[in-house]
Amino acid sequence: MKLLSLKNVISSEQFDREMLEELFELSDKMRSISIKDKTLHSKIMISLFYEPSTRTRFSFESAMIKMGGTVITTENAAQFSSGAKGENLEDTIRVISGYGDVIVIRHYIEGAAHIASEVSTIPVINAGDGAGEHPTQSLLDIYTIYKEIKKIDNFSIAMVGDLANGRTVRSLTKLIAKNCKNVEIIFVSPDNVKMKDDIKNFLREKNISFREERELKKVAKEVDIIYQTRIQRERFKSIEEYEKARGIYIIDKEILDVMKDNSIIMHPLPRVDEIALTVDHDKRAAYFRQAHNGLFVRMALLKVLLEEKS
Amino acid sequence: MKLLSLKNVISSEQFDREMLEELFELSDKMRSISIKDKTLHSKIMISLFYEPSTRTRFSFESAMIKMGGTVITTENAAQFSSGAKGENLEDTIRVISGYGDVIVIRHYIEGAAHIASEVSTIPVINAGDGAGEHPTQSLLDIYTIYKEIKKIDNFSIAMVGDLANGRTVRSLTKLIAKNCKNVEIIFVSPDNVKMKDDIKNFLREKNISFREERELKKVAKEVDIIYQTRIQRERFKSIEEYEKARGIYIIDKEILDVMKDNSIIMHPLPRVDEIALTVDHDKRAAYFRQAHNGLFVRMALLKVLLEEKS
Amino acid sequence: MKLLSLKNVISSEQFDREMLEELFELSDKMRSISIKDKTLHSKIMISLFYEPSTRTRFSFESAMIKMGGTVITTENAAQFSSGAKGENLEDTIRVISGYGDVIVIRHYIEGAAHIASEVSTIPVINAGDGAGEHPTQSLLDIYTIYKEIKKIDNFSIAMVGDLANGRTVRSLTKLIAKNCKNVEIIFVSPDNVKMKDDIKNFLREKNISFREERELKKVAKEVDIIYQTRIQRERFKSIEEYEKARGIYIIDKEILDVMKDNSIIMHPLPRVDEIALTVDHDKRAAYFRQAHNGLFVRMALLKVLLEEKS
Numbered sequence: 047m048k049l050l051s052l053k054n055v056i057s058s059e060q061f062d063r064e065m066l067e068e069l070f071e072l073s074d075k076m077r078s079i080s081i082k083d084k085t086l087h088s089k090i091m092i093s094l095f096y097e098p099s100t101r102t103r104f105s106f107e108s109a110m111i112k113m114g115g116t117v118i119t120t121e122n123a124a125q126f127s128s129g130a131k132g133e134n135l136e137d138t139i140r141v142i143s144g145y146g147d148v149i150v151i152r153h154y155i156e157g158a159a160h161i162a163s164e165v166s167t168i169p170v171i172n173a174g175d176g177a178g179e180h181p182t183q184s185l186l187d188i189y190t191i192y193k194e195i196k197k198i199d200n201f202s203i204a205m206v207g208d209l210a211n212g213r214t215v216r217s218l219t220k221l222i223a224k225n226c227k228n229v230e231i232i233f234v235s236p237d238n239v240k241m242k243d244d245i246k247n248f249l250r251e252k253n254i255s256f257r258e259e260r261e262l263k264k265v266a267k268e269v270d271i272i273y274q275t276r277i278q279r280e281r282f283k284s285i286e287e288y289e290k291a292r293g294i295y296i297i298d299k300e301i302l303d304v305m306k307d308n309s310i311i312m313h314p315l316p317r318v319d320e321i322a323l324t325v326d327h328d329k330r331a332a333y334f335r336q337a338h339n340g341l342f343v344r345m346a347l348l349k350v351l352l353e354e355k356s
Numbered sequence: 357m358k359l360l361s362l363k364n365v366i367s368s369e370q371f372d373r374e375m376l377e378e379l380f381e382l383s384d385k386m387r388s389i390s391i392k393d394k395t396l397h398s399k400i401m402i403s404l405f406y407e408p409s410t411r412t413r414f415s416f417e418s419a420m421i422k423m424g425g426t427v428i429t430t431e432n433a434a435q436f437s438s439g440a441k442g443e444n445l446e447d448t449i450r451v452i453s454g455y456g457d458v459i460v461i462r463h464y465i466e467g468a469a470h471i472a473s474e475v476s477t478i479p480v481i482n483a484g485d486g487a488g489e490h491p492t493q494s495l496l497d498i499y500t501i502y503k504e505i506k507k508i509d510n511f512s513i514a515m516v517g518d519l520a521n522g523r524t525v526r527s528l529t530k531l532i533a534k535n536c537k538n539v540e541i542i543f544v545s546p547d548n549v550k551m552k553d554d555i556k557n558f559l560r561e562k563n564i565s566f567r568e569e570r571e572l573k574k575v576a577k578e579v580d581i582i583y584q585t586r587i588q589r590e591r592f593k594s595i596e597e598y599e600k601a602r603g604i605y606i607i608d609k610e611i612l613d614v615m616k617d618n619s620i621i622m623h624p625l626p627r628v629d630e631i632a633l634t635v636d637h638d639k640r641a642a643y644f645r646q647a648h649n650g651l652f653v654r655m656a657l658l659k660v661l662l663e664e665k666s
Numbered sequence: 667m668k669l670l671s672l673k674n675v676i677s678s679e680q681f682d683r684e685m686l687e688e689l690f691e692l693s694d695k696m697r698s699i700s701i702k703d704k705t706l707h708s709k710i711m712i713s714l715f716y717e718p719s720t721r722t723r724f725s726f727e728s729a730m731i732k733m734g735g736t737v738i739t740t741e742n743a744a745q746f747s748s749g750a751k752g753e754n755l756e757d758t759i760r761v762i763s764g765y766g767d768v769i770v771i772r773h774y775i776e777g778a779a780h781i782a783s784e785v786s787t788i789p790v791i792n793a794g795d796g797a798g799e800h801p802t803q804s805l806l807d808i809y810t811i812y813k814e815i816k817k818i819d820n821f822s823i824a825m826v827g828d829l830a831n832g833r834t835v836r837s838l839t840k841l842i843a844k845n846c847k848n849v850e851i852i853f854v855s856p857d858n859v860k861m862k863d864d865i866k867n868f869l870r871e872k873n874i875s876f877r878e879e880r881e882l883k884k885v886a887k888e889v890d891i892i893y894q895t896r897i898q899r900e901r902f903k904s905i906e907e908y909e910k911a912r913g914i915y916i917i918d919k920e921i922l923d924v925m926k927d928n929s930i931i932m933h934p935l936p937r938v939d940e941i942a943l944t945v946d947h948d949k950r951a952a953y954f955r956q957a958h959n960g961l962f963v964r965m966a967l968l969k970v971l972l973e974e975k976s
C-alpha cells in the first residue's frame with residue numbers, strides 16, 4: 047500500500063489518487079469492526095488541543111479506542127504555549143512525544159502541525175492549524191462523495207457560502223482538482239466573500255471547469271452535490287447586507303424541490319440556520335452521514351500510521 | 357427484569373417499586389466486582405458536561421471503567437452550545453452519538469437531557485439538567501436508605517435545609533412518595549425556604565403523612581433519617597438572618613446526642629459547615645457511604661442500558 | 667524491597683539511599699516494557715489537578731497506561747475547592763478515593779498532598795503542592811544523574827539560576843545532601859536570588875562541600891553537571907538589571923566549549939532562552955532524556971504503590 051509510506055498527516059496535499067482509493071477501501075473496512083479491534087491495543091494517542099474542538103477530538107478519540115488503543119488528552123494545551131511560561135512548541139513536542147505513539151494536534155497557528163512533525167519522534171496528525179489545513183476534514187469530505195455517489199469522477203459540485211474565508215471549501219476544492227476527473231465546480235457566494243484568485247488560478251492550471259454564481263436556487267437544480275457552509279455576520283458591513291445575503295443561500299424545502307433526486311447535500315457542521323431543520327429527514331441530506339464518515343477515515347489513518355510496518 | 361425496558365435514564369419518575377428493587381439487587385452485585393468485569397469491554401461512554409461537576413463525572417467514569425468500558429470526556433462542552441457557533445443541541449447529539457455507546461449529559465438547561473434522548477441513537481443518562489432532575493442522585497439516595505435501614509417502607513425522614521430550592525430533596529421526596537409505604541416526612545427549614553406547594557400537594561394526593569417544623573433539634577430525636585442539605589446565603593435578605601437561620605440547622609454533637617441509635621444522617625455533598633466535622637466519625641454518619649453507593653448504582657444502570665438485551 | 671513500605675509519595679525526603687537504588691533498578695526495568703505490561707490492568711489512577719500542568723499530568727497518565735491501567739482525569743479540580751461550594755479538601759478526597767486505586771494530586775497550596783494522604787483510603791502521589799514539594803521531579807532528577815554519569819557519588823554539580831525561589835533546585839540539593847557521598851555543590855546565581863540560608867545550613871550540618879559563585883562561565887569548566895533553571899523577570903527591580911543578570915547565565919556555544927567532555931546539562935523544563943537552541947544537539951544536553959526519565963520513575967512508583975504486596 048502506498049498509504050503506508052505516510053509518516054504524518056499534515057496536509058491533504060500529501061494524498062494522491064492512489065492513496066485516496068486505498069484510504070476509501072480501508073475506511074470501508076473500518077465500518078464493519080463490530081467489536082474492539084485489538085490492532086492498536088498497546089498504543090497511546092495524545093490529543094493535544096490548543097483550542098477546544100470537542101467534536102473533532104471525540105471523533106479521533108473514539109476512532110483510537112475502537113481500534114483498541116488508549117488516549118491521553120488535553121483541551122487546554124495553550125498553557126504550554128508562549129503565554130505563561132514561554133516554551134516553544136518544539137520543546138513541548140519533544141517531551142510529549144515520549145509519552146505516546148501518535149500526536150493529534152489542534153493549534154490556532156498556521157504551520158504548527160508541520161513544526162510539530164519535524165521534531166516529533168512519533169507520527170503527528172494535523173487536526174486543524176488555524177487558517178491552515180484540517181486534512182482529515184477534506185479526506186472525510188471526499189470519502190463521503192465516494193460513499194454517496196459511488197465515484198469521485200464525473201460529478202458537479204456547488205460550493206456555497208463564505209468561499210473567501212472557508213478553510214473547508216478551499217481545501218476540498220484543491221483535493222478535488224488534483225484527484226478527480228471530469229468535474230465541474232460552481233462557486234455560489236455573495237460578492238464580498240467570493241472564492242479567492244489563488245484557488246481559481248489553481249483550477250485553471252489543472253484545467254478544471256468552474257464558474258461563479260450568486261443564486262443558489264438556479265444552481266441547485268443542476269448539480270450532483272451541494273456543499274453548504276456558513277456565512278458569518280462579521281464579513282458584512284451591515285446587518286441588513288448580511289441578512290439579505292444569508293437569506294438567498296439557505297437550503298430549505300424550496301431548494302430541495304428543485305434538486306435532482308440522486309443529488310446530495312453536504313455540510314462540514316456545525317450548522318446554524320443555513321440548512322433548515324426540515325431538510326434533515328430528506329434522504330439527500332448527507333451531512334450527518336458525512337460527520338460519521340470521519341470516524342472511519344480517522345480509524346483508517348491511525349491504522350496506517352501506527353501498525354507495525356514490515 | 358423490568359429494568360431492562362429502560363432505554364434512557366432521564367427522570368427518577370421512570371422507576372417504579374419493582375424497578376427500584378431490581379436496581380438495589382443489581383447494585384449490590386456490583387459491590388463485589390473485585391477485578392474488572394469485562395461486561396462492557398467494547399463499550400464507550402461519552403461524558404458530555406456542559407458545566408463542570410467533577411464528582412459526578414468521576415463517579416460515572418469510574419463506574420464505566422470498572423465494568424471494563426472506556427470513556428471519552430469533556431468538562432467543557434459549552435463551546436458546542438448556542439454561544440460561539442450557534443449549533444443546536446440536537447445536531448451535537450446526532451453527531452456525538454456516532455462516537456460511543458452511551459451519553460452521560462450534564463447541562464445547565466432544564467429538559468436538555470430529554471431533548472438529547474429524543475435524537476440520540478444511543479442511550480442517554482441525565483447527570484443533572486439545571487433546575488430539572490438528577491435522577492442518579494435520587495436513585496443513590498433511595499438505595500442508601502435501603503442499605504442503611506434495610507428497607508424502604510416504614511420509616512420517618514427529616515428533610516432539612518433549603519427545601520424551596522433544593523433539587524435533591526424535591527426529587528427524593530417524590531421518589532419516596534411514589535414508591536415507599538408507611539413513611540412519614542418532616543420538612544425542617546427556615547420560613548423563607550419552605551418546601552413548595554407542588555410537592556406538598558403531591559404528598560397529599562398520595563396520602564403520604566408529612567408535617568413542617570422549624571427546629572431540627574426537636575425533630576432529630578424521633579426520625580430514622582435526617583437528610584441534611586445546605587442553606588445558601590443568597591436566599592436571605594441579610595447576613596444576620598442567614599447566620600441566625602443557619603445556626604439552628606447545623607448537625608453537631610448536640611444533635612447527635614438526641615438522635616436514635618440506629619438512625620442515620622444523609623447529605624448529597626458537598627457540605628460546607630452544616631454538618632460539623634466531629635460528626636464524621638459517628639457510625640450514624642452515612643453520607644460518605646451514600647456517595648460511594650452512587651458508584652454501584654451507576655454501574656448497575658450502565659449494565660442495564662448497555663448489555664446486549666436478548 | 668524497602669521501597670514496598672511506601673504508602674504515599676508526598677516528599678522526596680521519604681527516600682533514603684537504599685530506596686533510591688531500588689527505585690533506579692525498577693525504573694531501568696520499566697524502560698524495556700515494550701508491550702503493555704498488564705500488571706496494573708484492573709487499576710484506576712485519578713488525576714486531580716487543581717491547576718493545569720499538562721506535561722506532568724501526561725507523564726503520569728502515560729506511565730499508568732503503559733502499565734496496563736486506566737485513568738480518570740480533571741485539569742479543573744479547583745471547582746471543588748473553597749471557592750464555589752466551600753467544600754474542604756478532605757471531603758473531596760474521601761469521596762474521590764472511592765473511585766479509583768491511586769490519586770495523583772497537583773495543588774496550589776503547600777501541604778495539600780499531605781492532607782489528602784491523611785484521609786485517602788488509597789495511595790496519594792504529590793505532583794506538586796505550590797511552594798512545597800514535587801517529589802517525582804527530584805526523583806527523576808537524581809535518576810537522571812545516575813543514568814548519565816553512572817553513579818550518584820563523587821560528582822560536582824552547579825545549580826544555576828534563581829536559587830532563592832526555585833523549588834526544583836532546593837529539593838534536589840536536599841536529596842543529594844542526604845543520599846550522595848563526596849559531592850561538591852556550586853550555587854551560581856545573581857545576588858538577589860541566591861540560595862537561602864536554610865538549605866546552606868542543611869548542607870553544613872551534613873558536611874557537604876559547597877560554595878557560591880556569580881559567573882557561570884568560570885564554573886562550567888570544572889563541574890560534572892550543570893543544573894540550569896530559569897531566572898524570572900519579576901524578581902528584579904528593573905528590566906535593565908534583569909537583562910544584565912540573565913545574559914551571564916545563558917548556556918550557549920561559548921559555555922559548551924569550556925565544559926568537560928563527559929559532563930552533562932540538566933534542566934527541569936520548560937526552558938525559555940536560558941539554554942540556546944544550538945545546545946540541543948550536543949550529546950551533553952541531557953534535559954530531554956531527563957524529562958523522558960520521569961516516565962520510568964513514575965511507572966516504577968505506580969508499580970510499587972499499586973501492586974499487591976504480599
